[in-house]
Structures are given as C-alpha cells and as structure tokens.
Amino acid sequence: MGAAKLLGDVMYANRTRADLGEFVLRTPAVGPAIALAVAVVVFALTTNTFLELDNLSLVVEQSLVVGTLALGQTLIILTAGIDLANAANMVLATLLMAKLVVGGTPGWLALLAGLAVTTAVGAITGGLVTRIKLPPFIVTLGLLTILAAASRIYTGQSVAVSDPLLSWLGTRRYLFGGIEVTNGMTVAVVMYLVLWYALSRTGWGRHVYAVGNEPEAARLSGIKVRRTVLSVYLIAGLVYGIAAWQALGRVPNADPNAYQTGNLDSITAVVLGGTSLFGGRGSVLGTLVGALIVSVLRSGLTQAGIDDLYQNVATGVLVIAAVALDRLSRGRQA
Amino acid sequence: MWQRSRRDPRSWGRRTGVAVALAAVSAAGVTGCTSQRYWGGSSTTAGGQAVIGLVTKTDTNPYFVALREAAQGEATKLGARLSAQAGRFDGDNDGQVTAVENLMQRGVNTILITPSNATGVLNVITQARQRGIMVIALDTETKPADAVDATFATDNTAAGRQQGAYVKGVLAGAPPRLLMLDGTPGATVDTQRHNGFLQGIGLTDDSPAILGRQSVNGEQNLAQQGAENLLQRAVDVNSIYTLNEPTARGAFSALRARGLTGQVVIGSIDGGCQGVRDVRDGRYAATVMQFPVKMAQLAVDAAVEFARSGHKPSGFHDTGSKVITDRPVPGVESADTAWGLRNCWGT
Numbered sequence: 001m002g003a004a005k006l007l008g009d010v011m012y013a014n015r016t017r018a019d020l021g022e023f024v025l026r027t028p029a030v031g032p033a034i035a036l037a038v039a040v041v042v043f044a045l046t047t048n049t050f051l052e053l054d055n056l057s058l059v060v061e062q063s064l065v066v067g068t069l070a071l072g073q074t075l076i077i078l079t080a081g082i083d084l085a086n087a088a089n090m091v092l093a094t095l096l097m098a099k100l101v102v103g104g105t106p107g108w109l110a111l112l113a114g115l116a117v118t119t120a121v122g123a124i125t126g127g128l129v130t131r132i133k134l135p136p137f138i139v140t141l142g143l144l145t146i147l148a149a150a151s152r153i154y155t156g157q158s159v160a161v162s163d164p165l166l167s168w169l170g171t172r173r174y175l176f177g178g179i180e181v182t183n184g185m186t187v188a189v190v191m192y193l194v195l196w197y198a199l200s201r202t203g204w205g206r207h208v209y210a211v212g213n214e215p216e217a218a219r220l221s222g223i224k225v226r227r228t229v230l231s232v233y234l235i236a237g238l239v240y241g242i243a244a245w246q247a248l249g250r251v252p253n254a255d256p257n258a259y260q261t262g263n264l265d266s267i268t269a270v271v272l273g274g275t276s277l278f279g280g281r282g283s284v285l286g287t288l289v290g291a292l293i294v295s296v297l298r299s300g301l302t303q304a305g306i307d308d309l310y311q312n313v314a315t316g317v318l319v320i321a322a323v324a325l326d327r328l329s330r331g332r333q334a
Numbered sequence: 335m336w337q338r339s340r341r342d343p344r345s346w347g348r349r350t351g352v353a354v355a356l357a358a359v360s361a362a363g364v365t366g367c368t369s370q371r372y373w374g375g376s377s378t379t380a381g382g383q384a385v386i387g388l389v390t391k392t393d394t395n396p397y398f399v400a401l402r403e404a405a406q407g408e409a410t411k412l413g414a415r416l417s418a419q420a421g422r423f424d425g426d427n428d429g430q431v432t433a434v435e436n437l438m439q440r441g442v443n444t445i446l447i448t449p450s451n452a453t454g455v456l457n458v459i460t461q462a463r464q465r466g467i468m469v470i471a472l473d474t475e476t477k478p479a480d481a482v483d484a485t486f487a488t489d490n491t492a493a494g495r496q497q498g499a500y501v502k503g504v505l506a507g508a509p510p511r512l513l514m515l516d517g518t519p520g521a522t523v524d525t526q527r528h529n530g531f532l533q534g535i536g537l538t539d540d541s542p543a544i545l546g547r548q549s550v551n552g553e554q555n556l557a558q559q560g561a562e563n564l565l566q567r568a569v570d571v572n573s574i575y576t577l578n579e580p581t582a583r584g585a586f587s588a589l590r591a592r593g594l595t596g597q598v599v600i601g602s603i604d605g606g607c608q609g610v611r612d613v614r615d616g617r618y619a620a621t622v623m624q625f626p627v628k629m630a631q632l633a634v635d636a637a638v639e640f641a642r643s644g645h646k647p648s649g650f651h652d653t654g655s656k657v658i659t660d661r662p663v664p665g666v667e668s669a670d671t672a673w674g675l676r677n678c679w680g681t
Binding site for chain 2: 047049050052055058062065152155156157158160247250251252253255256257258259260261295298299302303305306307308309312
C-alpha cells in the first residue's frame with residue numbers, strides 16, 4: 001500500500017517538475033532530501049569508500065537508534081510539544097531488559113517489560129501535560145533528571161546482554177547476494193511506514209496536525225484535544241521502547257551513561273527533516289531524512305579523513321541552515 | 335512571527351514521500367552495482383603505509399587532547415596517516431562504535447581506542463580484528479583484556495594504590511577520616527583507581543573511616559559542589575581521595591572556603607601540567623603522574639611497525655605512573671614538582 005502511494009507521489013513529482021523552484025520553496029522536507037542527495041554525491045566523488053553498498057547500509061544502521069527516538073520526538077513536536085527525556089527513558093528500558101534477562105527472565109518477557117516502562121513514562125508525561133497543563137519542556141526536563149538518576153540507582157554498572165531476542169535487531173542478513181540489512185532496519189522501516197500512514201491518511205493524524213497548529217480551533221471543531229495529545233505521548237513512549245530494543249541490537253551492552261545526547265540528537269534529526277518546532281507542520285519521512293543526513297555526514301567526513309570536531313561543526317551549521325531555509329521559504333510564501 | 339500553514343496536512347506526507355523517493359533513486363542511481371564488501375583494512379600489507387584511526391572517549395578532556403596531539407605528532411614524524419575520532423561524552427558507546435565502523439570503511443590498518451566502557455565496544459573490535467585490522471586499547475583496558483591485540487595503559491589500580499599509600503604516609507599513623515570524590519559510576523578506570531586507593535590506604539569500601547563519597551564525573555564544579563556538601567556533614571576529615579586533578583581543584587576550593595586546607599591531605603591522579611603546578615603551589619599534597627604522551631607514541635610506533643612488517647605487539651604494556659610531590663614520605667617513591675613540570679602533559 002505504501003509502495004503504490006510512493007509511486008503515485010513520484011508521478012505527481014513529474015507533473016510539477018516545471019515549477020521545481022516553487023515546489024522546493026513550498027515543501028520544507030524537500031530541502032533536507034536535496035541536502036542528503038548532495039551530501040551523498042559529494043562524498044561519492046571525494047572518497048572512494050563512501051559509495052559502497054555496504055557502507056550505505058552501515059550508515060542506515062548507524063542512524064537507527066536516533067532515528068527511532070526521532071520518530072517519537074516528531075509526533076510530540078507535531079503537537080507543539082518537545083521531549084527532552086526520550087533518550088533517558090530509552091536507557092532506563094535497556095537497563096531493565098538487560099538486568100531482567102541476566103536475572104533469568106525470558107527475553108520476550110523482558111522486552112515486554114521494557115516496552116511497558118517506556119509507555120508508562122509516556123503516559124505520565126502525557127498526563128502531566130494534558131491534565132495539569134504543564135509545558136512539555138518543563139515536564140520532560142524534570143523527567144530527564146529523574147530517569148537518568150533512576151537508571152544509575154537501578155544499576156551503577158553497565159550490563160552486557162547475551163539474550164538472542166534482545167540483540168535480535170542487530171542480526172545481519174544479506175539480500176540479493178550482498179546488500180547487508182539488519183532486522184533493526186526492517187523494524188524501523190515498518191514503524192516509519194505505519195506512522196507515516198497514520199499521520200497522513202487517518203482522522204487521528206489530521207487531529208494531531210490540527211492540535212499542533214491551533215489547539216483552540218481544533219477544540220472548537222470538535223476534536224478531543226486532550227485525548228489526542230495523550231495518545232501521542234503514549235505512542236511516543238512505545239516507540240522509545242522499540243528504540244531501546246534497537247539500542248541493544250546495536251551495542252549489546254546496557255549502560256547508564258549511554259545516549260546522554262540522544263534527546264538533542266533526536267531533535268536535530270526532526271529539525272533537519274523540516275518539521276517545525278512550533279507544531280502542526282512536518283512529517284515523519286522528513287525526520288527519516290534528517291536522521292540519515294547526520295549519519296551520512298559523520299560517515300562521509302570520517303572517510304574523507306576529517307576529525308570529528310569538524311564533523312560536529314558541520315552538523316551544527318546544517319541545523320541552522322535547515323531552519324533558516326525553512327524560515328526564508330515561509331517569508332517568500334507570505 | 336511564524337506564518338501558520340493552512341494547507342492540508344496530508345500533502346506533507348505526499349511531498350516528503352516524493353523527496354524520499356527521489357533521494358533513494360539518486361543514491362541508487364550512482365551506486366550502480368558495487369556489491370563487494372570492502373573494508374580497506376582487510377589487506378594486511380607488509381611494507382605499506384600505516385593508516386591509523388584513533389578513537390578516544392571525548393574531545394573535551396585535556397588528557398585525551400594530550401593523547402591525541404601526541405599521537406598526531408608521532409604519526410606525522412613517522413609518515414603515517416592518523417584520523418582522530420571521539421565519543422561525545424564519557425559513556426558514548428554508540429558514538430565509539432560508529433567511529434570504529436567509519437574508520438574501518440576508510441581503510442585503516444590499525445585502530446587505537448580508549449573504550450568508554452570496558453565491554454561496550456567489544457563487538458565492533460572483534461569485527462575489525464576479523465578484517466585483519468590491529469586493535470590496540472589505549473589508556474583503558476577492555477574486558478576481557480585479550481579482546482584487543484595489545485593494551486598500552488597506565489595500571490590505574492597501581493596508580494590508585496600509590497595515591498592511597500602516599501596519603502597514608504602523610505597521615506603518619508593517624509586513623510584516616512576520608513572523603514572520596516569519585517568519577518562516573520561504573521566507568522572502568524574510575525573503579526580501578528578507587529579500589530587501588532582503598533588498597534593503598536588500607537581500607538575497604540564499607541569501612542566507617544569513609545565519612546562520605548560522591549560521584550562528580552571528574553568535573554571541577556561538580557567536585558567543588560560535592561565536597562562542599564560533604565563537608566557540611568563531616569568537618570573533621572583529614573584526607574580526600576580525588577579521581578583526577580580537576581576534582582582535586584574543586585575539593586581544594588571547598589576546603590579553602592571553610593579554612594580547612596591545613597588539616598586535610600588531598601591526593602590526586604593525572605600528572606597534567608596544571609596539576610603539577612597545583613602541587614607545587616600547595617593546593618594538594620601529591621598527584622600520581624601518568625604518561626599519555628609516551629602511551630600514544632608507543633602505540634603509533636607499534637602501528638607503523640605493523641604496517642611495515644606485520645608484527646603485532648601483545649599483552650599489557652604498563653606505561654608507568656609516578657607520585658609527584660614536594661613533601662615526600664618514607665616508603666613511597668616520588669619525584670619533585672620540578673621533575674614533574676619537565677614531564678607533565680598538556681599545558
């Protein structure tokens with residue numbers, strides 16, 4: 001169903017090719033996609049190792065954890081919220097799953113427990129935001145501190161994971177005689193497609209955009225604002241549980257000190273993907289592009305022999321440029 | 335401020351779909367049919383140029399900056415190429431894994447890594463070694479230690495023991511009343527120094543002589559805050575363990591504010607030039623110097639030798655540690671700060 005839709009979209013693009021400039025200006029997510037394509041081409045020309053199929057699959061693999069965190073983050077930002085605690089929530093779940101398994105709990109039960117915890121944290125966040133009307137920034141700032149401390153109270157040490165189910169997302173397969181994919185990639189693609197569909201093709205999705213755009217107008221038009229926002233935090237929480245599973249697939253070692261910048265990395269991906277921090281505007285596919293841009297830069301610049309401090313400079317410049325482009329395009333439009 | 339879009343949100347999905355499809359098509363288009371897995375390092379070349387990847391814990395800690403600069407200098411001197419990468423914070427396992435993967439793709443033949451976590455990077459190290467890349471742990475061991483070809487590091491347990499023995503010597507038989515300012519919970523080096531110190535001073539973790547402890551991540555401001563709070567509760571301390579010199583500086587500030595500097599002996603570890611000057615100026619009694627410059631040079635030398643002849647070092651190479659103080663105590667070998675200033679690292 002998604003593939004047919006995409007095909008239709010490509011044909012739609014052909015029709016509008018005549019006014020491509022107009023198209024780019026009116027569609028913020030196209031800018032990031034072009035930036036991604038340009039980065040890929042530049043690295044393909046300047047290094048002889050970047051444009052290998054297995055490196056491209058590696059780049060995708062490297063963006064899975066942040067990409068999944070950013071998926072939940074996108075939902076929340078679309079409602080004009082923000083989640084500073086998503087990575088801390090995820091890390092707590094990785095520790096819980098790892099410790100349960102070490103203590104003899106079967107892998108599937110540990111996984112469910114991890115998903116339950118992140119979803120519960122999502123419920124708490126959503127509850128505080130919708131019932132007590134606290135700003136999401138404040139709620140998640142507090143939760144960030146609490147969850148990071150909770151992880152260290154729960155275990156001061158990192159816990160190695162040997163359970164095959166918990167590290168299953170890191171399992172590699174080879175398609176068509178050589179394209180390396182991990183199970184994590186498949187899971188991420190499915191999640192992105194499901195949420196893309198839900199946001200762009202269902203009533204719930206329209207409500208999410210409406211609530212983020214103009215909550216009062218949404219309420220007047222009969223949308224249950226609080227319920228919609230709460231559902232977003234719950235789903236985001238569940239997504240962070242999957243992110244925890246992705247994290248164990250990538251590094252089978254739960255560490256209370258890991259992913260300290262995961263919250264900001266996920267916001268970076270969302271912003272690079274053209275989603276507005278003011279809510280109501282953006283898409284999960286843009287976020288996917290945003291997450292890939294960061295990985296492509298890191299991989300390509302490393303292979304070009306450039307040290308990582310300059311890589312961070314490049315990422316920062318891109319974030320500002322992405323938002324500036326977005327802003328300019330809106331100015332032009334108005 | 336922001337113009338709100340009145341368009342149907344559905345169009346976002348469509349257009350982004352186009353964007354993604356275009357990007358995928360353009361990427362796939364240029365990719366052609368390269369399907370051969372290529373890790374440059376897989377060809378162990380005798381007589382070749384050394385291409386070295388260095389992965390440290392962070393770029394912010396001056397210790398790792400000194401390590402990186404020493405490695406860079408030695409590589410330039412020997413005509414090797416070196417690419418330096420780092421995690422973004424202490425504990426950034428994912429960042430280190432990514433750095434190693436990208437370096438493998440770049441085609442390095444040696445990777446020097448300071449693992450943030452002794453077990454966090456094992457998988458990718460195994461992968462690298464399977465491709466014929468030599469992996470050397472620098473400064474911090476992996477667990478198990480034989481996951482890498484060789485380790486060039488300070489024996490941090492021994493360094494902790496030296497600090498403990500020195501503090502015990504200064505106390506000269508008085509029972510210790512100790513505060514411990516630790517690093518990051520669970521980090522390998524921090525645990526080794528902590529345990530070594532306790533061995534050296536002759537205490538155990540549950541000993542009542544430890545009046546308070548706090549994890550301060552090796553940061554001066556957190557250390558000062560931690561020490562201030564601990565001193566609020568226990569003023570009759572006579573000794574403070576510090577994980578590193580920024581921590582010792584924080585502890586000193588807290589003591590000075592309370593006028594306690596005369597009665598408390600602070601020990602530390604690192605041997606940065608700033609730390610040695612602090613010892614000279616009497617801010618703390620001693621620091622245990624380690625030798626990152628030597629560590630980096632030895633590792634780069636080994637990488638160059640490996641590229642030239644295929645010979646790999648093995649096992650643990652202790653690059654040594656030395657107590658630096660101007661108040662030597664009997665039974666603890668030490669050097670004075672003049673020697674320390676000639677051999678310290680950083681600025």
